Amino acid sequence: MRKIIATALVLASLSAQAQTVDKIKDPADWVNPLMGTASKHSLSTGNTYPAIACPWGMNFWMPQTGKMGDGWAYTYDAEKLRGFKQTHQPSPWINDYGQFAIMPITGKIVFNEDERASWFSHKAEISRPYYYSVYLADHDVTTEITPTERAARLRFTYPATDSAFVVVDALDKGSYIKVIPGENKIIGYTTKNSGGVPANFKNYFVLYFDKPFTYQATFSNKKLNTGDLEAKDNHVGAVIGFKTRQGEQVNVKVASSFISPEQAELNLQQEIGNSDFAAIEQKAKAAWNKELGRLAVEGGTVDQTRTFYSCLYRAMLFPRKFYEIDAKGQVMHYSPYNGEVLPGYMFTDNGFWDTFRSEFPFFTLMYPTMDGHIMEGLVNAYKESGWLPEWASPGHRDCMIGSNSASIIADAYLKGIKNFDVNTAYQAILHNTENEGPLTSVGRKGVKYYNELGYVPYDVDINENTARTLEYAYDDFTVYQLAKALKRPAEEVARFAKRCQNYRNVFDPESKLMRGKNKDGKFQTPFNPFKWGDAFTEGNSWHYSWSVFHDVQGHMDLMGGRDVYAGMLDSVFKMRPVFDDSYYGGVIHEIREMQIMNMGQYAHGNQPIQHMIYLYNYAGQPWKSQYWLREVMNRLYLPTPDGYCGDEDNGQTSAWYVFTALGFYPVCPGTQQYVIGAPLFKKATVTMEDGKKLVITAPQNNADNRYVQDVKVNGQPYTKNWFAHSALQQGGTINFNMSATPNKSRGTAPAAAPYSFSRDEKLK
Numbered sequence: 001m002r003k004i005i006a007t008a009l010v011l012a013s014l015s016a017q018a019q020t021v022d023k024i025k026d027p028a029d030w031v032n033p034l035m036g037t038a039s040k041h042s043l044s045t046g047n048t049y050p051a052i053a054c055p056w057g058m059n060f061w062m063p064q065t066g067k068m069g070d071g072w073a074y075t076y077d078a079e080k081l082r083g084f085k086q087t088h089q090p091s092p093w094i095n096d097y098g099q100f101a102i103m104p105i106t107g108k109i110v111f112n113e114d115e116r117a118s119w120f121s122h123k124a125e126i127s128r129p130y131y132y133s134v135y136l137a138d139h140d141v142t143t144e145i146t147p148t149e150r151a152a153r154l155r156f157t158y159p160a161t162d163s164a165f166v167v168v169d170a171l172d173k174g175s176y177i178k179v180i181p182g183e184n185k186i187i188g189y190t191t192k193n194s195g196g197v198p199a200n201f202k203n204y205f206v207l208y209f210d211k212p213f214t215y216q217a218t219f220s221n222k223k224l225n226t227g228d229l230e231a232k233d234n235h236v237g238a239v240i241g242f243k244t245r246q247g248e249q250v251n252v253k254v255a256s257s258f259i260s261p262e263q264a265e266l267n268l269q270q271e272i273g274n275s276d277f278a279a280i281e282q283k284a285k286a287a288w289n290k291e292l293g294r295l296a297v298e299g300g301t302v303d304q305t306r307t308f309y310s311c312l313y314r315a316m317l318f319p320r321k322f323y324e325i326d327a328k329g330q331v332m333h334y335s336p337y338n339g340e341v342l343p344g345y346m347f348t349d350n351g352f353w354d355t356f357r358s359e360f361p362f363f364t365l366m367y368p369t370m371d372g373h374i375m376e377g378l379v380n381a382y383k384e385s386g387w388l389p390e391w392a393s394p395g396h397r398d399c400m401i402g403s404n405s406a407s408i409i410a411d412a413y414l415k416g417i418k419n420f421d422v423n424t425a426y427q428a429i430l431h432n433t434e435n436e437g438p439l440t441s442v443g444r445k446g447v448k449y450y451n452e453l454g455y456v457p458y459d460v461d462i463n464e465n466t467a468r469t470l471e472y473a474y475d476d477f478t479v480y481q482l483a484k485a486l487k488r489p490a491e492e493v494a495r496f497a498k499r500c501q502n503y504r505n506v507f508d509p510e511s512k513l514m515r516g517k518n519k520d521g522k523f524q525t526p527f528n529p530f531k532w533g534d535a536f537t538e539g540n541s542w543h544y545s546w547s548v549f550h551d552v553q554g555h556m557d558l559m560g561g562r563d564v565y566a567g568m569l570d571s572v573f574k575m576r577p578v579f580d581d582s583y584y585g586g587v588i589h590e591i592r593e594m595q596i597m598n599m600g601q602y603a604h605g606n607q608p609i610q611h612m613i614y615l616y617n618y619a620g621q622p623w624k625s626q627y628w629l630r631e632v633m634n635r636l637y638l639p640t641p642d643g644y645c646g647d648e649d650n651g652q653t654s655a656w657y658v659f660t661a662l663g664f665y666p667v668c669p670g671t672q673q674y675v676i677g678a679p680l681f682k683k684a685t686v687t688m689e690d691g692k693k694l695v696i697t698a699p700q701n702n703a704d705n706r707y708v709q710d711v712k713v714n715g716q717p718y719t720k721n722w723f724a725h726s727a728l729q730q731g732g733t734i735n736f737n738m739s740a741t742p743n744k745s746r747g748t749a750p751a752a753a754p755y756s757f758s759r760d761e762k763l764k
Contacts, residue, residue: 020682021305027292028285030309033127036648038076038641039092044589044605046644046653047092048314049074052132054284055291055316056347056370057149058324059256060087063125063134064101068113068171069192071095076641080117081136083169084143084154086205086256090318090349090650094393097193098203098258101169104156104250106139111167111219111239129313130284146281148271149321151255153280158244165215165241166252168207172235179216179229179238184209186238187261196395198339204264205256215241251277258334258394259341263324270325291316294366295658299682299701306639308661308680311654315362318650319350319374322394336394337385347377350650351391353400353471353537354607356407358655361666364415365728368689371412375420378405382428387442398439401464401537402471403432410478411669414485415725426486429479433496444472449519455505458516458524458535466506466516466535467608470547473502477550477757478670500757503548504558512559512568514545530601533583536608538590540579542572542601543609549668552618553756562750566619572612573600573628593646597636602628604636605646610656611667614675617721618753623707623742626678629660630706633680662686663696663736664723671755673722676747678708679736692731698738705738710746712737721747722754 024030036046053060064085065078071092073085083101103116110116118138126133133144141164142157158164170177170190177188186209189202217224217239218231224239225231231238244250255268272280292312297305323333323346333346352360363371381389388405391397406429413422434451437443446456446465450472456465480496508515508523516524516535529541536544548555556565577595581587587595593605603609613632616624636645637657648654659665663679679698686694711718712735713727723734753759 019302020299021302022298023296024305026285026289027296027309027312028129028288030306031129031288031292031313032306032310032639032643033129033313034076034122034641035307035310035314035639035643036641037074040072040075042589043592044644044647045642046648047072048644048648049087049089050127050132051087051129051317052145052147052152053129053317054147054149054287056319056321057147058321059147059150059152060317060320061085061132061145061147061152062087063132068101068169069095076122079119081120081134082113082117083167084145086152086254088320088349088394090393091351091647094351094391094397094399095194097197097394098190098201098256099192100171100175100188100190100203100205102154102207102252102254103167103169104136104139104141104143104158105165105167106141106159106161107163109163109165109217109224109239109241111169111224111237112222113169116167128285129288131281144277146277146284148280148284150257150267150324151253151271153272153277154252154254155277156250156252158248158250160244160246162243163241164244164250165239166209166250167237167239169237170235174234175236176232177218177230177236177238179213179218179240181213181216181229184212186240188236188238189261194393196393196397197336198395200339201258201336203256203258204261205254206261206264206268208253208268209240210251211242213240214243215239257324258322259324259332263326266327267324288313294687295662296685296687297661297681297683300680303639304661304680307637307643308658310639310643311637311657314648314654315359315651315658318355319347319392322346322348322377333380335380335384336392337381337396340384342380342384344380345373345377346380347374348389348392348394351400352404352408353390353402354649354652355655356404356669357607357610357652358659358666359651360408361411361669362655362658364412364417365725366686366689368415368417369419372417372419375409375412375417375425378409379421379424379428382424387437388428388432390441396439396442398441400441401445401468403429403444403475404471405429406432406475406482407478407669410482414481414670415672422486426482429482433476433479444468450502451499453505453519454499454502455517457519459518464533464535464537466514467537467539467544467547469506470503470514470544473500474547474549476500476502481670497761500550501554503551503555507555507558509558511541512564513541514547515541528580530578531580531583532588532591538588538606539603539608540601542575543603543606546612546615547608549611550670550755551757552615553753554758556619557758562619566616566621566624569612569616569619569624572602572609575600577601590646597645599631599635603646604632605644605653607649607652610653611665614665614667614677617675617747618756620748620750620753622676622721622747623744626707626742629677630680633657633660663698663734668755672725673754674725674728675722675754676708676711676720678706678738688729688731692729694728694731695733696736697733698736700738701736704740707739707742708746709737709739709743711735719746719749719752721752
């Protein structure tokens with residue numbers, strides 16, 4: 001019998017992989033928000049949680065399995081749920097802020113998170129971007145949630161009992177709550193955060209129930225206060241109760257604000273008002289269908305289609321809107337930098353070290369108006385703090401390296417996004433290029449060494465020095481591009497043209513890899529290219545040596561030409577997944593994720609190497625890009641709880657999949673080009689913001705046909721290895737003729753290669 005069942009499961013899996021999907025009506029229903037949730041500290045398969053949210057919403061909701069303050073707030077293998085939390089967490093490593101939890105219970109009054117927790121099963125759980133439902137077995141209660149951008153509706157279905165309760169937990173680190181029985185209302189605030197907030201930070205919340213309370217109490221720390229309707233302490237909350245009939249539904253409207261209690265009420269009225277649960281659910285689903293439907297794919301397998309839309313969903317969560325609409329309809333925000341309430345846009349919860357690579361170029365292509373608002377928010381962040389953010393949650397956080405805000409600002413402006421104060425943004429970028437910030441992630445750590453020597457030395461107690469050099473050099477290229485566009489003084493343009501070549505200073509001709517260099521100009525010894533960290537960031541030299549996005553030709557020349565360069569690319573996949581973890585004193589999860597994927601030194605689970613496969617297009621061997629891109633999509637992404645191969649990271653790893661599935665990728669933001677790969681689907685229709693449609697067809701596409709024989713754009717043969725941004729935005733048709741055998745003549749000429757500074761700037 002076991003053999004029969006196992007055979008049936010295998011056949012069902014193969015069927016899902018083989019069955020192709022034609023046009024779909026509701027892309028939101030192809031999303032699996034549980035993708036990537038089977039993660040833990042030692043091994044990330046996404047480090048995600050099921051975000052019940054609207055696209056880029058200010059507030060998300062989530063079922064909570066972890067203890068309060070645990071960044072792994074929902075893990076797929078957990079057995080119990082402790083509550084349903086309003087969350088703003090962008091990453092378990094960054095953790096949460098402004099959160100509070102709601103939990104329905106029955107029977108004995110308990111409010112402690114462990115005591116109120118209930119067993120649950122994924123078999124009795126429904127997870128959609130716009131709707132979540134789960135059965136709490138220990139309380140015999142079904143919880144449902146549907147979101148708006150700043151509010152939500154919850155619905156609890158109770159058994160017949162005179163002991164039905166709801167716990168509202170404002171969490172620790174300083175909180176306040178008040179029960180107002182005459183209005184079936186609870187108000188309060190939470191200050192719980194993980195850093196990056198001003199002293200006056202609060203998230204104000206308001207809840208309305210549609211059933212009168214027959215019981216009300218507050219709790220402070222571990223004590224239940226039955227006579228008190230108001231509490232303010234380190235950790236407070238409330239418990240309200242009522243008698244229910246079998247199957248009776250209790251509805252809750254909830255909203256919050258970082259501005260004021262009054263704004264929380266206004267957010268609730270603006271976004272929910274008198275709309276019932278079904279109406280809010282329908283509206284949230286329509287919002288997701290609208291955005292997801294901008295990219296309509298056909299002819300892939302069930303798993304490929306689910307993976308595509310699950311990744312697209314993740315790409316549309318961050319950065320979150322950190323602004324609100326006041327009573328006059330004006331855009332306002334609480335500043336996470338100076339604590340004031342100010343006019344204008346603000347976005348947060350994003351690490352640009354990750355997302356400059358493909359997430360922001362995706363917005364620039366598909367959502368230029370919103371991307372402009374994000375740029376406005378960056379200008380406001382600079383005005384309010386004196387620095388551009390590099391990892392904001394909600395304010396400056398000390399995480400990662402680089403000054404990649406330059407990349408996303410330059411890329412946006414150069415691709416036609418002009419609805420922001422670019423001159424102030426440029427001054428902010430210049431400020432970064434000459435100064436260290438109050439945190440190592442802000443400004444440029446080691447900037448004086450970099451500007452004077454052309455690199456950050458290995459032996460001056462600045463960690464990740466070679467990675468910093470490489471990222472600063474690329475960022476200087478984007479400053480150079482923006483300086484030209486803004487017609488800045490010639491000396492200034494020349495300064496950044498020179499600095500963008502600083503990658504050459506850490507290139508070791510002996511190993512043909514990037515290597516730490518001491519202050520005296522000598523390379524550091526001994527050199528182990530498999531050593532993670534140290535001179536590099538969450539990777540080794542084999543990963544970071546390809547971080548010359550803007551001048552692949554120059555990098556190729558240093559290595560010894562196209563054939564040598566391609567051979568070095570080949571080596572990444574041919575080598576064993578060996579590593580040296582001595583810098584960290586143990587195996588970090590990024591190392592483990594590379595080790596277990598059986599792709600040599602290719603570490604797709606982290607960002608520095610994610611563009612590498614596309615570099616074969618510069619070396620005249622594009623068919624190798626086509627082979628390995630399909631391998632990565634097939635082997636490292638699945639629409640399952642263990643569906644990613646490392647941290648998803650605010651949409652970056654997802655945006656990689658979305659771009660790659662379409663057949664092109666922005667290797668070098670700050671240029672006007674997308675490097676060609678090979679599409680995954682038989683057809684994709686991309687609807688631009690202005691309604692123009694780009695139709696990408698590959699009718700011969702299947703599991704075997706991964707190679708591009710030829711490309712036609714609007715019916716004409718196309719020989720380049722890149723597409724222009726303006727051409728994609730104008731719409732039209734791109735046809736890929738796919739085959740099971742590589743075409744080793746197409747795209748091999750040097751003239752077919754994408755932009756490189758050393759080649760193309762000389763041509764000018």
